[in-house]
Amino acid sequence: MRARLIVVLLAGVFWGTCAHASTVVRELHYGEVLFLYYQQQHFDAMVHLEAGRATGTIRLHEAEAELLLGGMLLSWRQWREAAAIFSRLLDAHDDPSVRDRARFQLARIAWQRGDAGQAAKSLAALGTHLPAARAAEAELLRARVAIATHDYPTASRVLAEFDGPDDWRAYARYNLGVALLDNGSADEGLAQLDTVGRLRSADGELAALADRANVTLGFAQLRDGRPAPALVALERVRLDGPFANAALLGAGWAHSEQSRHRDALTPWLTLRGRDLLDPAVQESLLAVPYAFASLGAHAQAAEHYATALEVLDDEIARLEHTIERVRAGSLVPALLAAEADADGLRPPAAVDSGHWRLDALPDRIETRYLHRLLAGHAFQEGLRNYRDLRFLATNLSRRADDLAAFDDMIDARMLAWQAREPRARRMLDGSDAAALSGRHRALAARVERIAEARDTHALASTDEHALLAALAESEARLVRVTPVLTDDARDELATRQRVLAGVLDWRLHADFEQRLWDARRDLRDTGDVLSEIDARLERIDALRAGAPERFDALGARVAAYTPRVAALAAAVELASVRQRDQLDAMAVTALEREVARMRAHELQARFALARIHDRAASVTTPDTAEGARR
């Protein structure tokens, strides 16, 4: 009987995180994979799943196991393998729900690999058999793909009909707005951003998105020469949110563009006390003196420009120091140090869920200027690669330790076997199993001869044999005493002798078949026991004889893995270095760009300061000349 374990998968496996789908776990080993999977131990779950399939302990969950494996590989960013699995599923299955899940995952893979066209094709082929949560994801993806392929009417329509979480819709709408702005449909883009910007939510993430939409909207309107509506959008931004600095800067410009320079100073001077790393705060260093100059307060303007130059000088020096540190290789360790757990590294499943949270960045000199870079897809992907490689290195180091332990284990077993082997050999040599089997065969032959001859006496019991012997004895005695007996006495004794012999004979004949059946059954049972003994002895003998070869074979397998582990560890180390170099190069490029930007600010400030001084000089000179004349 195969036990069947019926379970309810409340949150579904990978392809249906919110699906209340029920399934039947028909193999304990598959359930074990799910146990690991639900605890986010994806790597172990994949190892168990692949081992179960290789050893045949997981055979019945074919499509589910493939979907699960594909999903886990995808979350580990094994795009090619995952895509191969989902393509195979698509080819091999008629079940529409399996096919839709496979298509959805293929669309995700294509999207994540930057192939929006292929993603669109997979989405277009989707049926209606995705679980509700997945269907919402698919719609969101459809909107994003439409945005990426500049199919804005489709994106707008999909978002209008979107039946999923509000925050997903808001993000998609924001992205659509930005895309429309970028591609010349300003009014429509601004309308989308305005919708997001008007969202009011207690959810911090959504509120931040609304702020972001308002800043984008405000600056886009400023760019288009519409400062008044820009100010309305910018004033919706919360002053304690992540986009407050940009909003304050923008609000200043909105006033300034309307020649309200005094009003512009209020937000710009508010920025003065804020974090200088923020580009908006840096911009304000130049905006404030500009406003003073516009108001005719040249002395104050000059003072602020001078301060700006000092600040920018300091920042440039810090940036150059940071570039040196990044070049020395300290960036990636600083990033990883922030997330390393006690084990040194988190397993891949725990780090697959998303990008770095910028608010969780370590406050290190290497990361202070890199928020924008770190938020970028390219850097995130590289960092994930590096993190995966460190995980592989740790894993391989442990496997190397395991192999050494296996080696010791085999040696220990070999020694134990060598200690036990003489006793086993003595036991085998002293066994009389062969003699017992011979006796069994002889007995069986004898029983068959009895059956053939219907030799009823041969199956008499011990008591009956005693009776038969007693009857034969009494018959012989009767013959001996016959001369001294009367005829009547002799006849009576002879009759009693015959009756007794007849009764015994009758009983032996009557019971013969039963006794024969019993005898054959006993022989069969004994034969079974003897066969089991023979088989066991044979196994022991085979084990004994094959033990050295078996130990050698296991040892050889372990030995063969050792160089494989070493080669992989070396390749992982090499790839880690290359990946880290790439990350460092990206960071240095970004930092150098930042230095260039600050130098441009510095140049502007110097130029402005020089003009103020020139102007002051040119205003002073006629006065001085006049005085001299007097």
Add this chain to the structure above:
Amino acid sequence: MLRSPNPPLSAVVSAVLLGVMLAASPGASPAGESAESSRAPDGDPAHAADAAALDAEIESLKREVLALNRDLFMLEEELLYPASTQVAVFVSMDVGTFFALDAVTVRINDREVAHHLYTEREADALLRGGVHRIWTGNLRAGEHELVAVFTGTGPHGREYRRGAELNFEKGVGTRYMELKISDRARRLQPEFIVREWE
């Protein structure tokens, strides 16, 4: 009136817009992940090609390490628990309305072989359909007795401790036993079963 040269508004606007107008994605949405394909932010095709090649190499390394782990996992099982003597005991839960699992103790032939205290995460994984392998060991062929003791919180929030047992015959092949906790809806009580799998 003197007008000081200001940072051109267009440059400021562009700089801020560049920082803000990145594609946004919700943290909780898998579909929100970026679709950018370029691995070179500076747009250098040589860098992009190098990054793509490294990506492919890392994928290949991950595949190989996964395969190695699978092979070594199988070798370890073979070494530690040969099929002829292997016995494995699994714990599963079905629904769990009437029982919240804290711990399971397994005794075989009157000897404690496993005691596992379940974390919230593990108990949740069991409720979602996962099956926990609580013990793997070696037993010789013949008759054996398995006793499992389940502790946790039963109906009405009361402390609950129940046992279940099974005598089983260990033959030549691997033997799997399941300790199953399920709800007996009619009696509003949990049910504890030990069963053999073939």
